[in-house]
Structures are given as C-alpha cells and as structure tokens.
Amino acid sequence: xxxxxxxxxxxxxxxxxxxxxxxxxxxxxxxxxxxxxxxxxxxxxxxxxxxxxxxxxxxxxxxxxxxxxxxxxxxxxxxxxxxxxxxxxxxxxxxxxxxxxxxxxxxxxxxxxxxxxxxxxxxxxxxxxxxxxxxxxxxxxxxxxxxxxxxxxxxxxxxxxxxxxxxxxxxxxxxxxxxxxxxxxxxxxxxxxxxxxxxxxxxxxxxxxxxxxxxxxxxxxxxxxxxxxxxxxxxxxxxxxxxxxxxxxxxxxxxxxxxxxxxxxxxxx
Amino acid sequence: xxxxxxxxxxxxxxxxxxxxxxxxxxxxxxxxxxxxxxxxxxxxxxxxxxxxxxxxxxxxxxxxxxxxxxxxxxxxxxxxxxxxxxxxxxxxxxxxxxxxxxxxxxxxxxxxxxxxxxxxxxxxxxxxxxxxxxxxxxxxxxxxxxxxxxxxxxxxxxxxxxxxxxxxxxxxxxxxxxxxxxxxxxxxxxxxxxxxxxxxxxxxxxxxxxxxxxxxxxxxxxxxxxxxxxxxxxxxxxxxxxxxxxxxxxxxxxxxxxxxxxxxxxxxxxxxxxxxxxxxxxxxxxxxxxxxxxxxxxxxxxxxxxxxxxxxxxxxxxxxxxxxxxxxxxxxxxxxxxxxxxxxxxxxxxxxxxxxxxxxxxxxxxxxxxxxxxxxxxxxxxxxxxxxxxxxxxxxxxxxxxxx
Numbered sequence: 001x002x003x004x005x006x007x008x009x010x011x012x013x014x015x016x017x018x019x020x021x022x023x024x025x026x027x028x029x030x031x032x033x034x035x036x037x038x039x040x041x042x043x044x045x046x047x048x049x050x051x052x053x054x055x056x057x058x059x060x061x062x063x064x065x066x067x068x069x070x071x072x073x074x075x076x077x078x079x080x081x082x083x084x085x086x087x088x089x090x091x092x093x094x095x096x097x098x099x100x101x102x103x104x105x106x107x108x109x110x111x112x113x114x115x116x117x118x119x120x121x122x123x124x125x126x127x128x129x130x131x132x133x134x135x136x137x138x139x140x141x142x143x144x145x146x147x148x149x150x151x152x153x154x155x156x157x158x159x160x161x162x163x164x165x166x167x168x169x170x171x172x173x174x175x176x177x178x179x180x181x182x183x184x185x186x187x188x189x190x191x192x193x194x195x196x197x198x199x200x201x202x203x204x205x206x207x208x209x210x211x212x213x214x215x216x217x218x219x220x221x222x223x224x225x226x227x228x229x230x231x232x233x234x235x236x237x238x239x240x241x242x243x244x245x246x247x248x249x250x251x252x253x254x255x256x257x258x259x260x261x262x263x264x265x266x267x268x269x
Numbered sequence: 270x271x272x273x274x275x276x277x278x279x280x281x282x283x284x285x286x287x288x289x290x291x292x293x294x295x296x297x298x299x300x301x302x303x304x305x306x307x308x309x310x311x312x313x314x315x316x317x318x319x320x321x322x323x324x325x326x327x328x329x330x331x332x333x334x335x336x337x338x339x340x341x342x343x344x345x346x347x348x349x350x351x352x353x354x355x356x357x358x359x360x361x362x363x364x365x366x367x368x369x370x371x372x373x374x375x376x377x378x379x380x381x382x383x384x385x386x387x388x389x390x391x392x393x394x395x396x397x398x399x400x401x402x403x404x405x406x407x408x409x410x411x412x413x414x415x416x417x418x419x420x421x422x423x424x425x426x427x428x429x430x431x432x433x434x435x436x437x438x439x440x441x442x443x444x445x446x447x448x449x450x451x452x453x454x455x456x457x458x459x460x461x462x463x464x465x466x467x468x469x470x471x472x473x474x475x476x477x478x479x480x481x482x483x484x485x486x487x488x489x490x491x492x493x494x495x496x497x498x499x500x501x502x503x504x505x506x507x508x509x510x511x512x513x514x515x516x517x518x519x520x521x522x523x524x525x526x527x528x529x530x531x532x533x534x535x536x537x538x539x540x541x542x543x544x545x546x547x548x549x550x551x552x553x554x555x556x557x558x559x560x561x562x563x564x565x566x567x568x569x570x571x572x573x574x575x576x577x578x579x580x581x582x583x584x585x586x587x588x589x590x591x592x593x594x595x596x597x598x599x600x601x602x603x604x605x606x607x608x609x610x611x612x613x614x615x616x617x618x619x620x621x622x623x624x625x626x627x628x629x630x631x632x633x634x635x636x637x638x639x640x641x642x643x644x645x646x647x648x649x650x651x652x653x654x655x656x657x658x659x660x661x662x663x664x665x666x667x668x669x670x671x672x673x
Contacts, residue, residue: 056586056666077590084588095583095670099285111274112588159587 001068002029003166003199004053009062011048011222022048023059024222030167035193035200037210037230040219047171049219050203054087054169055079067166084112088160092172094152096144096159103127103140106158113163130158133196134188150181157188167199168192174209180243186212187236212236272600275593279601282573290605293569296562297609297649298616301642303555305617308638310624311548313631318541328367329400329533330507332360332494332514351490352528354478356517357394360496363513365506367499368396371478373491379474381433381445388429389473390447392481393495398458400497408441408456411477419479423452426473427460448485452476503532559645562609563653570602570657581661582669595662602654603647610646614639 011023023045030036040046051057052064055071058079064072071082083089096105106127110118118126131137134154144152153173160168170189174182190212192198202213210216211234218226283290334352357371373392378385397403398410407430411422423445425433434440443454461470482488498506507530514528574581581594589597621632 051667054586077592080585080588080590080593083586089586091583091670095579095586097580097583100281108584109587112584112590112593163588 003032003067004028004030004201005063005065006049006053007063007065009049009052009059009064011045011052011057012060021222023052023062025062026219026222026224028217028224028227030199030201032199033193033197034215035189035202035213036215036217037202037204037213038217038219039204039207039210040225041205044219045222046203046205046219048222050169050171050201053167053201054089055082080112084109084163086166088163088165088168090153090156090160090168090170090173092175094144094149094156094176096152096155098144101141101143102131102136102147102155102158105144105155106130106162109159109163126162127158130162131155133161133192134158148181149177150184153177153181153185154188157185157192161192161198167201170200170202172204173202174204174206180240182209183236183239183243186234187240190236208234272596275596275600276604278597279604282577282601283604289569293565293605294609294612296565297559297606297646298562298613300555300559300562300649301610301613301646302616302620303558304552304642304645305614305634305638306620306624307548307551307555308641309617309621309632309634310630311544311551312633312635312638313625314544314547315541316633317631318544328498328501328503330496330498330503330510331531331533332356332496332510333529333531334490334492335528352492352494353490354482356514357491357494359513359517360494360510363506363509365498365500365509366496368400368497370394370396370400370495371491372397372493372495373478373481373486373488375481375485377448377485379429379433379445379447381440381443384433386429386432388426390481390485391473391475392478392485392491393475394478396497397475397495400495401461403461404459405456406459407439408454410456410475416477416479419477419483421450421452421480421484422455422476423447424456424458424475425454426458426471426475428469428471429474430457447474447476450484503534507532559649563606563649566602566605566650567653567657569605570598570654571660573601574598574657574661577661578664578669578672581664582666582672585664585666586670591662594664595658598658598661599651599654602658603650606646606650606654607643610643613646614642617642 006026006028009023009026010021013020013022026045026049038046038049048057052059052072053066055066055074056079058074059072062072063070066082067086069082071079074082096102097108103124104127107123110123110126128137128140131140134157136151136154136158139147139151139155142151144155147155153176157168157173168189173189174185177185186209189200189202193200193214200213202210204210211230211232213230214233215227215229217224332352352371354371357369360366360369370393372394375390375392376387377390378387394416395410395413398405405424406427408424410424411420414420415422425440430438430440433445434443439457440454441456445452445454458471458473458475463469478491482491496506496510500506511526511528511530514530515526518527520527581589584594584597618634621634624630625632
C-alpha cells in the first residue's frame, strides 16, 4: 500500500484570458521509506505538483490519496490539519520567524496541533529532540540571524520533523546554499531516510542533488517524462568525508551575528 | 492554537515594534481618556443638580403669573392675570400646602455708610426661611407684624452684608438705604451658595413683600407665590393649587391657565435634561476620537498584515487554519486597543481630577464607567481589527509564501 497515490492529476490556472495547464495528468505512487527526487525545468509543473502534494492547493481534477485519505476534495481547514499532521515542509528560503529562537521556531507547528493538548514542557521536549536530530541542540537559543544558512536550513528541517509527519516535502532546499552546506543538508536527509525510514520528496532542478535520492521523477510540460530508480546513488556522508575539512569558524558566542552573504528572501520572515 | 498562546504571539508581535505600537495606542488612549473625562464631567454636573434640588427641598412649588407655554399672539394687559396677596392667602387653605410665601422682586441700589451695592430685593413672607430651610446668621427674620405693617426692615444676604460691612461683622440695628429709602437691618442670612441655575443666592436682601409692593414698587400685585407641600409627593398639591387659582382667577373650563405652577422637580428635570444633552454632545466627541483611534488600529493592522504576508504563509503551510490566523490578528488588534484603553482610563482619571482641581468643575466617575470604557475599547479593537484579520486569514498560502 503506497503512502502517497496520485491518479491523473490535472491542474489548470486561468491567468487573464489564457489557460495555463500546469499539470496534464500525472500518475505516481510513493511507498513508505522512499526518497523521491522530483526534477524538471522551470514551468514543467513540478512546483504545482509540490503544492498539491503539500496540500497547499487542490487539483482541478484527479485524485490524491495521502496515507489512506483522499485529500483532493478536502476543505481548506481540513487541508490545514493534514498539513499540520502529515506533512513537513522544507523551503528554499528557510522561512524561519525572525527574532524567534531556533527552539521556538521548531515548536511552532505543535502550537497549531489542536488534538494533542501538549503542555509547554512537552512541546519543548519534542522541539529539542527535533533539533538534536539535525545536530543543533546547542543552538536552541540562537536567533535565525545568529545562524549560518546551513544551520538555518537545519532548523527548518527540525521544524518539519517535529510533528512526526508522514512525508517530508523539500522544495529546492539547497537552492540558497553553497556546495558543502548543500551536501550537509542532503546528508541529514539521507540519514533521516535511512535510519528513521522517513519518506522524503525532494523537488530540485539540480540533477546532481536529485541523485541523493532513491528514485528520480522527471517532469516535462505538466507530465511525468521519466520515473526511474537511481542507479548510482550518491552518499552524502562519504562525500563529506572526502571533502577538505571546512574552515570551521569557532563556535559563535550567543549574541554574535553571522556576517554572511544574505540569502535570497532574507531567509527569515 | 490555544487563546493563551495566541495572546503570547500577539504580545511578542507588538513588542517587536514598540514605537509603532505606542503611536497606534495613542489614538485609543485619547479616545478612551476622552470618554472617561466626559462621563466624569457629565455625571458630576448631574450629581450637583440633584444635590442642589435635594438641598432646596423637593417639596417646593412655585406659582408664577403669566403662562410662557401659551402659544400664539398674546393679548394686551387686560388678558394677563396678576397674582395678588389674597391669592397667596387663599392657597393656605389648599390641602397638602404647608407654607406659603407671597413673593415680589425688584432690584435696587443699597447704600450703607460710604458703601453701596446693587442687588436683588426680594419681598417675601415670614414662611420663606421655613420653605427654603434657610436660617439667619445674625439677628432674626422679620415677623408677621412687619408684613402687616409694611415696615422698612431688611434681612441681608451674606454677600450683601459682607460687601457693605465686611466679613463677620454683625450689622443688626444699622440703617441702610434701598432706593434712597431708609431700612433697618434686623438680620443676616446664613450663606447658601449658588443656586442650581448658577445664581448667587446670597446676593440678596429680604424685606416683607408688603414693603416692596407699597414702598418700593407701588403696585398691587405680586410676582410669584412660593409654596411648600407637606409631603414630597408634590404633584397632587400642584394640581390642587392650579384648580384653586383657576376658580379665583375665574378661568372658564377649557381656557388655558394664566399662571404657571412649577415644581422644583420639574425645573430640576429641565436642568438635568440640559446636562444630559451636554453629556450626549460630549459623548459624541468622545465617540469620534474612539473612531479615529480605531481607524488608526485598522491602518496599522493592515500594514502589519502586508509586512507579515510570508509569516502568514508559513504559518498556514505548517497547519494554521484560516481561523487561527484570523484570531491571531484579531487578538493583536484587541490587545492594542485594550492596552490603549487601560492607559486611556488612567489618563481620563487624571484629566477629570485636573478639571476638578484647577477648574473647580465637579466630577464623578461612576463605577461602571471603567467597565464601559473597557468594553468600548474591546469593541473598537474587534470592529476595526476584523477587516485586517480577515484579509490575513483569506490569504492563499502559496501566494503568501512567494510574497517578496
């Protein structure tokens, strides 16, 4: 039983007079524990697919079954609940709340979880565990502007993990990062996938990044062009070990700000 | 999301932009402050009037000749009926009437030694101090004998006595001249202060009404009759007086009264009405400032929603429902207005206190005014915060996340 089933997904937009057919009938199954990379040129429909898979948008027609629930016809509020429980988002621009500590950022999704009446202590514990799993427990009190781009993205991953979602949806997660940090982030994804069996959907237009996954789905003109397993999967851990050690900056004292080239979107909201 | 968490997020968001928060609240502070001050002033005026009515005795009835409420063209002298001393005497027999004082009034220059003063000279009857529960400070009030003989005796109001003889001087036995006629001072009234209409009640001289009629005015009629009823239930007594006077004045049934019977309650009601009108006017001003404050909040909330579009998008992506976002911004607006309201209440108290201390305006802040101001502030926050909050809640998460 696949964890995610997409059948003949169609999405049409109306922009002014013309009709944009972003998705023209996509079919896809994803099993639990897979690490699927979705690639394609811009305008191929992969972003639209991501929005629908992430329950941010509804398809014009077709069916989308997530974890046994047909979510393609759900109301906005129901979709919000699905997003909260079953989906973890990682964005290109991190989208961390500024002037909010890493821990509080990670905790945020738990605040919108109405069924599990969690006490503050319980939320803190869950958030700390999530931060630990991305190796940032020592940065819990740091604000986003005190963290490097890679660290910010790891906080964002921790935020996506904190609700223990069914799938992790990463939209160009390395788009704002340099090569080394990109590999670090992929390393986290790979170990989450291998060690904890978390299903990951990675949207990227970089083919080398896509090769960290177990399977590549290539989009073109709103349809799936190819869907094949990765023959020679890249291993982020090995690559990191082979890289020269980073000119690691000494651990930042709290309060210090990282002066680094600003990321696109500012990285924080 | 729990309301407590929402509140914490709102406080955090407001804390992030302190100056802006303060400036936005300023509108509410002024608005609520104005409401409190206006209520305090209005209530203060009303309380003062009520106290004055109580002090004057609520059982007082005044009969005046002429009828101002009569419309149309007034006929000549023959038409208007005059009140005579006999009318006053006749009222003593009306059931429910306790005291009666025929009253006629004039103004005159008063001379005592090298001092002089222009004042009101009220010719009245011996019952006057009883009706208005007004004791003398020095000497005594004139007697029935003085009234019958129209003797030239005068009882001075405290202001007149002070002006002519200086404070705390007992002028009893001194001679004064009113309109060049010699009068003997036989007493000074105790100080009574301002009347409800703002008239200085102590700037007056009392003499027997007969003296004023015969020696000062040379006329046969009196201006009014002041009556006190035996009980506080004055209305039936007032009606009985009117009936008696209609008979005495020979007014045919159906014809309008040629006199007016007014109770103090009625007069107080008129004055309270005036105070209330003032209060309404002031409340309208306060309402306008609240409106302006509310618009300020709406303005800032709209800016805030636009600024935080990406934050809203993110919150939605991680599971915030429309109503969560709506509540977040609504709570922020209400917190803004309530904080402003609280400071405004303190500000209003200060203003009322200042008005009382420096302008000598009586103020009373009723207990429910605080609750009312709080309610107004909250309502303003909800009303003006709703539109921006709904705008935030109706954002499309995809668009919001893309927003630059």
